[in-house]
Amino acid sequence: MAEAPDIVAFDVLGTIVDWHTGVTEHLRETFARRDLDTDPAAFAVAWRGRYLPALRRVNDGDRPWASLDTLHRESLDALLDEHGIGSRLDESDRRRLVGTWHRLPAWPDSAELITRLKRRSTVVALSNGSFALLVSLAKAAGLPFDGIISAEFTHTYKPAPEPYAKAAELLEVDPGEILLVAAHGWDLAGAASAGLRTAFLERPDEYGPGERTERSTDATCGLAAASAAELARRLGC
Amino acid sequence: MAEAPDIVAFDVLGTIVDWHTGVTEHLRETFARRDLDTDPAAFAVAWRGRYLPALRRVNDGDRPWASLDTLHRESLDALLDEHGIGSRLDESDRRRLVGTWHRLPAWPDSAELITRLKRRSTVVALSNGSFALLVSLAKAAGLPFDGIISAEFTHTYKPAPEPYAKAAELLEVDPGEILLVAAHGWDLAGAASAGLRTAFLERPDEYGPGERTERSTDATCGLAAASAAELARRLGC
Numbered sequence: 503m504a505e506a507p508d509i510v511a512f513d514v515l516g517t518i519v520d521w522h523t524g525v526t527e528h529l530r531e532t533f534a535r536r537d538l539d540t541d542p543a544a545f546a547v548a549w550r551g552r553y554l555p556a557l558r559r560v561n562d563g564d565r566p567w568a569s570l571d572t573l574h575r576e577s578l579d580a581l582l583d584e585h586g587i588g589s590r591l592d593e594s595d596r597r598r599l600v601g602t603w604h605r606l607p608a609w610p611d612s613a614e615l616i617t618r619l620k621r622r623s624t625v626v627a628l629s630n631g632s633f634a635l636l637v638s639l640a641k642a643a644g645l646p647f648d649g650i651i652s653a654e655f656t657h658t659y660k661p662a663p664e665p666y667a668k669a670a671e672l673l674e675v676d677p678g679e680i681l682l683v684a685a686h687g688w689d690l691a692g693a694a695s696a697g698l699r700t701a702f703l704e705r706p707d708e709y710g711p712g713e714r715t716e717r718s719t720d721a722t723c724g725l726a727a728a729s730a731a732e733l734a735r736r737l738g739c
Numbered sequence: 740m741a742e743a744p745d746i747v748a749f750d751v752l753g754t755i756v757d758w759h760t761g762v763t764e765h766l767r768e769t770f771a772r773r774d775l776d777t778d779p780a781a782f783a784v785a786w787r788g789r790y791l792p793a794l795r796r797v798n799d800g801d802r803p804w805a806s807l808d809t810l811h812r813e814s815l816d817a818l819l820d821e822h823g824i825g826s827r828l829d830e831s832d833r834r835r836l837v838g839t840w841h842r843l844p845a846w847p848d849s850a851e852l853i854t855r856l857k858r859r860s861t862v863v864a865l866s867n868g869s870f871a872l873l874v875s876l877a878k879a880a881g882l883p884f885d886g887i888i889s890a891e892f893t894h895t896y897k898p899a900p901e902p903y904a905k906a907a908e909l910l911e912v913d914p915g916e917i918l919l920v921a922a923h924g925w926d927l928a929g930a931a932s933a934g935l936r937t938a939f940l941e942r943p944d945e946y947g948p949g950e951r952t953e954r955s956t957d958a959t960c961g962l963a964a965a966s967a968a969e970l971a972r973r974l975g976c
Contacts, residue, residue, distance in 0.1 A: 624878060634911040637886040641861060649874040650886050654909075672891070674871040 506738050507699060510619050511628035511651070511669055513660075513684035515603075516708045518616075518627070519639055522546055524606035526710075528599060536590045543710055545581065552577035554688070557630065557659040567657040569632045574600045604635045608643035609705065611730040616646055618739045624648045628669050628682065630659045649673075661692025670698075681725075683733065687716055690724060700724030703733050743974050744936060747856050748865035748888070748906055750897075750921035752840075753945045755853075755864070756876055759783055761843035763947075765836060773827045780947055782818065789814035791925070794867060794896040804894040806869045811837045841872045845880035846942065848967040853883055855976045861885045865906050865919065867896045886910075898929025907935075918962075920970065924953055927961060937961030940970050 515521050522543070529542035556573040559565050568576075578599060582588045591599075619625050626649040627636050633652040640647055651672060656664035670677040677697030684690050685705040693700050702721035709715050718726040727733035752758050759780070766779035793810040796802050805813075815836060819825040828836075856862050863886040864873050870889040877884055888909060893901035907914040914934030921927050922942040930937050939958035946952050955963040964970035 620878075624874060626874070632911070633886065633909040637861060637863070637910065641857075641885045646883065648878045649870065652909075655892065672870040672889075673874065674869070 506619075506622040507679065507681035508623060509669075509673055509675060509680040510623045510625045510737075511680050511682045511698070512616070512625065512647075513682070513686065513689050514627050514629035514631060514636060514639065515606075516705060517683065517685040517703055518612045518645060519606040519608050519643060520705075520707070521550065521603065521606050522708060522710050525549065525599075525602055528602040532591065532595055532599060536587075536595070538587055538590055540585055540587060545585070547709055547713075548581055549574070549577060552581070561658055561662045569654065570603070570630055570635060571600055571632060574603055603631070604638040605642050606639060608645055609730070613644050613646065615730040615734055618734045619737065620646065620648065622737075622739050623681075624673070626651055626669070626673070628660075628665065629653065630665075661688050661695075663692070663696040666693050666696035666698055670696075681737075685716060687720065687722065690721070694723055701733060701737075702726040703730065704728045743856075743859040743976060744916065744918035745860060746906075746910055746912060746917040747860045747862045747974075748917050748919045748935070749853070749862065749884075750919070750923065750926050751864050751866035751868060751873060751876065752843075753942060754920065754922040754940055755849045755882060756843040756845050756880060757942075757944070758787065758840065758843050759945060759947050762786065762839055765839040769828065769832055769836060773824075773832070775824055775827055777822055777824060782822070784946055784950075785818055786811070786814060789818070798895055798899045806891065807840070807867055807872060808837055808869060811840055840868070841875040842879050843876055845882055846967070850881050850883065852967040852971055855971045856974065857883065857885065859974075859976050860918075861910070863888055863906070863910070865897075865902065866890065867902075898925050898932075900929065900933040903930050903933035903935055907933075918974075922953060924957065924959065927958070931960050938970060938974075939963040940967065941965045 512518050525546040526543045529545050533540050533542055578596060582591055616625050625647055627647045628651045629636055630653045632654045636650045636652055651669050653659045653665040656668045658664040669680060681699040681701055682693035683701045683703050685703050690700040690702055701724055702718055704718040718728045727736060749755050762783040763780045766782050770777050770779055815833060819828055853862050862884055864884045865888045866873055867890045869891045873887045873889055888906050890896045890902040893905045895901040906917060918936040918938055919930035920938045920940050922940050927937040927939055938961055939955055941955040955965045
């Protein structure tokens with residue numbers, strides 16, 4: 503059993519909330535209202551597919567800082583054009599779809615996992631979402647984080663070292679006193695480079711039931727758990 | 740009845756937590772252990788008395804940014820010397836006393852007030868305490884803020900405009916969509932200057948039972964409530 507860390511920092515999008523279900527549902531409603539037969543689940547995956555390349559352009563200095571909402575809006579606009587449906591969605595449709603990322607369902611075990619870990623550790627969100635997005639998500643889904651730390655505080659995105667280092671600075675601990683929990687190897691690798699402990703938490707349905715995603719058996723470093731219950735158990739909570 | 744605001748931002752030290760009781764208790768224990776007859780309640784008031792002048796030196800540029808812990812430590816060291824007991828408290832005593840400000844009791848109605856307001860509004864802490872101090876306070880006292888915003892994010896202290904403006908920026912709202920609740924006129928005046936709405940919440944025992952403090956009848960702007968229950972009622976919660 504691993505020792506319960508002083509601080510547990512959770513990635514949010516994919517790890518704590520189910521963006522695929524939430525975004526697909528809003529796309530389905532929008533496409534239906536606009537009489538479009540575009541597949542909303544596939545569109546959601548394509549939209550999320552633009553995420554890492556967009557972060558990389560900011561981190562590489564190819565463009566100035568832009569919030570995740572701005573990046574989501576740009577990739578939405580581009581994808582709609584690529585699907586030949588750019589003329590069918592108006593400004594208010596697009597704003598509402600970008601806002602979808604502020605109101606996503608949590609995985610069914612997320613709130614309980616946070617609550618259990620809070621008995622022994624300080625539990626924070628550490629995410630690339632904006633502070634406003636994270637506050638809104640946590641409130642809507644009833645996620646009782648002890649604090650919310652956004653990559654926005656550093657104007658860089660994970661997996662650059664700054665957001666992880668900022669978490670340690672703000673919490674006044676050494677990086678090694680923080681355990682980052684995420685469902686994505688790229689995030690865990692960034693955290694490990696910044697000196698954090700890491701735990702992979704498998705979210706097999708992140709891209710929809712039966713779709714390929716990262717598995718705990720692929721994790722290359724730190725603790726790896728196939729479920730929230732296993733993670734809590736292995737942390738002694 | 741005032742309309743429930745989108746965002747309620749609470750001052751914390753004095754407004755949500757009872758620093759006087761918490762700090763006095765720790766001073767009493769320390770002084771007793773060191774066999775000192777210094778009055779802990781008066782010492783707590785004197786320590787807090789150094790707070791606003793210390794913030795002002797940072798805001799006026801008379802010294803570089805320093806965290807509230809650093810300011811508390813400096814004023815503690817100075818006060819101990821002035822009381823002629825500097826040689827009686829060692830480094831670990833002093834560290835523990837500064838840490839006291841991270842673990843203070845909440846006023847008995849604070850958690851319920853936050854919980855009630857959360858039904859209609861997003862409720863955040865907006866305080867001069869460091870992020871780590873605020874996370875620790877909120878966790879220890881069970882204060883379910885939706886988010887925590889520290890003046891540390893701006894390297895200036897309330898009542899300078901930056902921390903209030905930062906809250907609006909991070910929450911992606913106009914300043915006028917935030918209601919700042921505080922037990923101190925200087926904080927409300929700063930908030931009003933930055934364009935926030937304000938509410939005075941009376942905490943008659945802030946400096947100990949029967950000691951002089953600000954009253955709701957002294958409030959010069961915005962809403963003024965003589966109790967948490969009155970504040971919630973007047974906000975329709």
